[in-house]
Amino acid sequence: MKKILIANRGEIALRIMRTARRLGIATVAIYSEVDRHARHVRMADEAVCVGPAPSAQSYLNAAKIIEEARRLKVDGIHPGYGFLSENADFARAVRKAGIRFIGPSAESIQLMGSKLAAKEAVQLYDIPMVPGVERAIDDPKEAIRIAQTIGFPVLIKASAGGGGKG
Known part of the structure; x- marks a missing residue:
C-alpha cells in the first residue's frame, strides 16, 4: 500500500x-x-x-x-x-x-457485534471462558439468582452495541 x-x-x-x-x-x-x-x-x-x-x-x-x-x-x-x-x-x-x-x-x-454469538463461536475452539450464561436475561430476579450461583464479582454486559457510545 x-x-x-x-x-x-x-x-x-x-x-x-x-x-x-x-x-x-x-x-x-x-x-x-x-x-x-x-x-x-x-x-x-x-x-x-x-x-x-x-x-x-x-x-x-x-x-x-x-x-x-x-x-x-x-x-x-x-x-x-x-x-x-x-x-x-x-x-x-x-x-x-x-x-x-x-x-x-x-x-x-458482524459475528463479534453480538457478544452471545461471539461467545458461541469461540466455544467451538475450546477457549476457556469465565462462567456466565449464553442467552439474554430480561428478569432482574433471574439475574440475581444467576449471579449468586456464579459468584461475585459479576460483569453485566449488553449482548450487542458498539460504536463508541459505551
Missing part, C-alpha cells in the same frame, strides 16, 4: 499515522469542520473535510468517507477504533469500492 485514509481522529489517528510513516505509507486524515486545525489533520500528508461537527454527519458518514477515499485514490482505509470500526456494512462497502479495509472481515465484525 502506498496511501491510506484514516477514518478516525485524535490519538488513534496519530498512532496509525506514525506507524504508516515508519512503513513509508502516505496518510490521509478526515476531519469535521470543527476539527480543521486538529493535530491529526496537521500531521497527515493530506486531509479532507467530511462534514459538519456532529459525528453522524462527518466521522460516521460512511458514504462520504468512501467517496473521498476513491477521489484521493487511497489503497486502504483504517478505521481506528470506535466510530466505524465495528460497522460490518462499512467494511463491506469499503471492499466493494475496491479499497482494502485495514481491519477484520465484515463477517468477523
Whole structure:
C-alpha cells in the first residue's frame, strides 16, 4: 500500500499515522469542520473535510468517507477504533469500492457485534471462558439468582452495541 485514509481522529489517528510513516505509507486524515486545525489533520500528508461537527454527519458518514477515499485514490482505509470500526456494512462497502479495509472481515465484525454469538463461536475452539450464561436475561430476579450461583464479582454486559457510545 502506498496511501491510506484514516477514518478516525485524535490519538488513534496519530498512532496509525506514525506507524504508516515508519512503513513509508502516505496518510490521509478526515476531519469535521470543527476539527480543521486538529493535530491529526496537521500531521497527515493530506486531509479532507467530511462534514459538519456532529459525528453522524462527518466521522460516521460512511458514504462520504468512501467517496473521498476513491477521489484521493487511497489503497486502504483504517478505521481506528470506535466510530466505524465495528460497522460490518462499512467494511463491506469499503471492499466493494475496491479499497482494502485495514481491519477484520465484515463477517468477523458482524459475528463479534453480538457478544452471545461471539461467545458461541469461540466455544467451538475450546477457549476457556469465565462462567456466565449464553442467552439474554430480561428478569432482574433471574439475574440475581444467576449471579449468586456464579459468584461475585459479576460483569453485566449488553449482548450487542458498539460504536463508541459505551
